[in-house]
Amino acid sequence: MTEPRKPSQRALRTWARVREFALGLPGATEEFPWGETVAKVNKKVFVFMGVDDGTYPMGLTVKLTDEEAHAHALTAPGAEPAGYGLGKAGWVRVPLDEKGAPAADLLCDWVEESYRTIAPKRLIAELDGAGE
Template sequence: MDERAKGRGDAQAVRERVRGFALELPGAYEDFPWGESVVKVNRKIFVFLFLGHLVAGQGDSPPTATVKLTDPGAHAHAMSAPGALPTGYGLGRAGWVTIPLGAPDAPDAELLCDWVEESYRTIAPKRLVAELDARAAG
């Protein structure tokens, strides 16, 4: 199986797979504040999907996914990913983690989708989380 088939390697393909997964969650919709893609539920962001940009003095940054992980184990796992950082603007203190996409040793799309679902469960209203659970059970 090649790297793309496992969900690694092509940052844009990984980003689109994660984006598609996020948009399938109950009540999820895409918005574009700051000209970048975010997915929201109940007017609250649960995943940022930045395409990457020029970082002063550092060259281009890779595309990233940013999720809120309040479970200590998931948070620690995400922070162990190569290049992962607590999210800026004080969001890192609340459990937000920014993860670069597409590097050979980056988390695969399936794991990223698991983290997106956890972020969704943290942000979404209980009735939508219950709807997600009902889908999974049915």
């Protein structure tokens, strides 16, 4: 059995930036079910961020209900519908350490879309500034 590869510094920086963005969304919390890092809103997961144990491969899993965003996400190198039947509901797993992996800005856009499909309307209004 071979040792797992360490993720690249780029993947680690991307992961950290996306995690910070996700946890900055209104009502977002971080939890660690199944040994995995997730961001939740209203007790529901809106992004799976993988296992932060420094092993390879690193990735994010988001729910994209917009057909164009979903199709775009699936064109990312190594991207695939999420396992455990989640892919049928629009969940996509995107590796962070593949050559040509999406930039953090695009991943944050996808995290926000996933958040918007899960979050209650009052938190979406807060995100949009209507709660001010």
